[in-house]
Amino acid sequence: MRDLDPAATSASDLAAMRVDYGDPLVIPAEETDLDETWVAGGWEPLLRGWIEQARAVGVAEPNAMVLATVSLTGPAPRPVARTVLCKGLSPEGVTFYTNYDSAKGTQLAADPYAAASFVWPALARQVHVRGVTERVSAEVTAAYWAARPRESRLGAWASRQSRPVASRAELDRVLAETTARFADVDDIPVPPFWGGYLLRPDEVEFWQGRRGRLHNRIVVRIDGQTTTVERLQP
Structure with missing residues (x-):
């Protein structure tokens, strides 16, 4: 095995990597502490x-x-995480779109509970949304689909999301075939296997970084028409 450069090893020491969230470069100096009133x-x-x-x-x-x-699918339930884009936000929850036959789609069909985390290190903030998902209506999906670029629409039709593919060339070949299929179609329709989900939260946690790792955590819990707010220890 090739010897590692000690300087490089030191630079990549994960245990030594840290940011002081009290630094005004991370948190504006005028920002006040997150509390229940927010x-x-x-x-x-x-x-x-x-x-x-x-x-x-x-x-x-x-x-x-x-x-x-x-x-x-395994001998015991296990969490699976990936990054998606929030494409809708309302008091009801957060909305995202995907292939219903993808890994996430089949997992949500079997167990609709999910969690989503927004992370902005540059602002020393995080938000965690936890709750049950449900498919949005066909009308909501159609409205979002209409705003998607043509290339994104073609990609949704071409990709059997989460399925194995032999090579990038194979994926490009299928995309070329899909592009030819819809060459004379101005308004590419929504695939029947594609659409949106609403993550309807029963819990939303706001996190704000603070000096000495004594961060601020405020959680909102929603039970029907009842909402409670409390501070959690960091």
Whole structure:
């Protein structure tokens, strides 16, 4: 085995990597501590505001969220996570779109409970949304589909998402065939196997980084028409 450069080893020491969240380069000096009053108007306005603030400071894809589902195919349930884009936000929940036959789609069909985490290290903020998913209506899916670029529509038709493929060349071949298939179609229709999900939260947690790892955590719990808010220890 080739000897590693000690300097390179030191530079890549994961245990030594840390950011002091009290640094004004990470958190604006004028920012106050997150507390229960920030969600007095509900969880959705604060999440929307944080997404917008992340966009304003140049965070790439500030609507990206890590979506975790439950796989029941093995001897025991296991979590599976991947990054998707939030494409809708309302007091009812967060919306994302995918192939219904993908791994996440089949997992949600078997167990609709999911969790989504928004993470913006540049702002030392996170939001975790947990709850049950449901498919959105065909009308909601169609409205979003209409706003998708043509290339994205073709990709949705061409990809058997999460299935094995022999090579990139094979994937490109199928895309070329799909492009030819719809060459004379101006308005490519929504595939029957594709659409949106609403993650309807029963719990939304807001996290704000603070010095010495004494972070602020505020959780909103939703039970029907009843909402409770409490602070959690970091």
